[in-house]
Amino acid sequence: MSSTASIATNFIAPSQRGSVIRFVTSYTLPLLVAAVFAVAATSTPDFATFANIRAILINTSIVGIIAVAMTAITISGNFFSLGIASSTVLAGIVFLAVSGLTGSALAGLGAAVVLSVALGILQGLIVGAGLNPVITTLAVGSVTYGLVAITTKGAVVTAGSVDVAWLATWNLLEIPLPVYIFVLFTAVAWFLTEHTLIGRNTHLLGANRATARNSGISPQATTIWAFIAFGVGLGVAGALNASQLHQMQANDLAGLTMDVIAAVLVGGAAVSGGEGSPTRSALGALLIVALGNIMLLHGLDNGWRVFLVGGIVVVLVVALHVLRKVSTR
């Protein structure tokens, strides 16, 4: 790496050095998901039924939408958010309350997204100024939780007599709307990340902050855009979740934050930034939800699920780190 020549070849033909890591990050996860589904289908009697696969897809849509949205933050080099659960609960409660007041679930959805985006912009401003994103999101998350708990007095919020369930139950070919929204959301996120200026700026900022700044990319603006994407995801996911459950309270969704972070990490996003893909995060979410489903069918409790998810995260994170090190040597 010392001579200019080797840097130049590196720059022109990264295929040699980067091929291993690229192969692993692009193909391991789809293969792993396929393997898990194949093994489960043969070994678990009730797994490969239509109803069960549908249930997996419905559960994946909530975790998946947030994981896809959070990938923008991770790619931009701002690690992850530790305030996911409380922000999603906030979006869900706003959705139910506004739907109940206006009589329209769409108005509720709009309000939830607008509020989540506003919260995202606020955090983007703080983080973009240079403050630690993990601490900021943890603090904002706890403030959000506190405010929600105080406003609702810890009680269950519903939309009253207004029908909000159609958002979660309307279906086409027996597959309900949230699954389509999840697929659409992932497609839009993929397009924005891979094929637009803002997506490339996000990648560059995460890969090398100093160089990105020197090339005229504003770290502040890019970070705020990433947090706006995150806010949209939280708003949509919160509203869909609330419409599935018909109700919500401040203490709900305790395990969500960890599931989403696990999905993004399993999806192979480099937490140091610059690498990651919304589609892989979506697959990561699918893998985590499917594993939980399989363990449930085998009669294993939540502990085994959490333990296994943690184990997979640790192993994959270490494996990817080692591979990156080897391939950039």
Add this chain to the structure above:
Amino acid sequence: MNATREFFPKYALQIVVLVLVVGIMATVSPSFRGEAALFSSLERLIPLGVIAAGLAVTMIAGEFDLSVASMAAFAGAIAVQLGGLGLIASILIATVVGVLLGSLQGWVIARLGISSLVFTVGTLILLRGATWLATGGVPVTLTDYKLSDALTVRIWVFTPLSLTTIAVLAVLGIFLSRTRWGREVSSIGGARQEAVASGVKLRSRLVLAFAISGGCGALAGALSSFRGGSATPDGLANMLLLALAAVLIGGVSLSGGRGDMVNVAFGIAITAVLAAGMSSIGVKAFVTELFTGVLLLVVILLEFVIARVVAHKAVVRRRQPHLAVT
């Protein structure tokens, strides 16, 4: 960062915040005064104080141990399950398990050079799963609930629990500032490359830092679940926020290198008084969490602004002799 010390007396911000918090709490709550207030604040030290102390050691070494709250919950579950072996034995075993797991964690991080933030978020989930398995998914209680009586004996405003915390803080404080290994742990946080260049063994000091945070987390978890006589699979989860808040409010730098156990002790005192004062006026736990979050945001914003101002002044100062020459 040394410039900060030149401009502001070392602990000025923390002292002001502590006095403010004590003052406000004593004004708002008539019952939160004198000995009673001191006792209820000191009782907040377990598990908060010991967890924060452990977390602070890794942060001073320039790393993060996000798994510390899960470690506490796991060790709490182990300690309660081993309750039959006696109080001291089960606490010791749980703490040793914490130290070993922490060392292992530190060894992997040091050996692979992986970001500790990423690795420990994985172990945060893994240890939480282990806690579920260790408790069997349900709250477990001590079979001999008199076992914990020895921990709640009151000696003036102290109990063995608060005395343990104070001892841990004192030992870690002396270790970090007065021993060679401790100073090396601090040095890899402030100027890692310079420290390594001058002969500090980076890997073994990282292992040491994570062993301390694992051990502190485990000790806090074991003591806390003995006091309550039970351990729950999802317990102590909010301790990560509270401990991080305590450490950062105390003035330990997020980027490592700045801060010592005196900072941490101030941070713990502020959050403990806040929590104890709030609960004395009958405020629910989530309101306390709200205020802790706000305080955390305010402190990191303040620190950020101060660092910016100091950096700006330093630049201005450096320019002036240069301008005078030309």
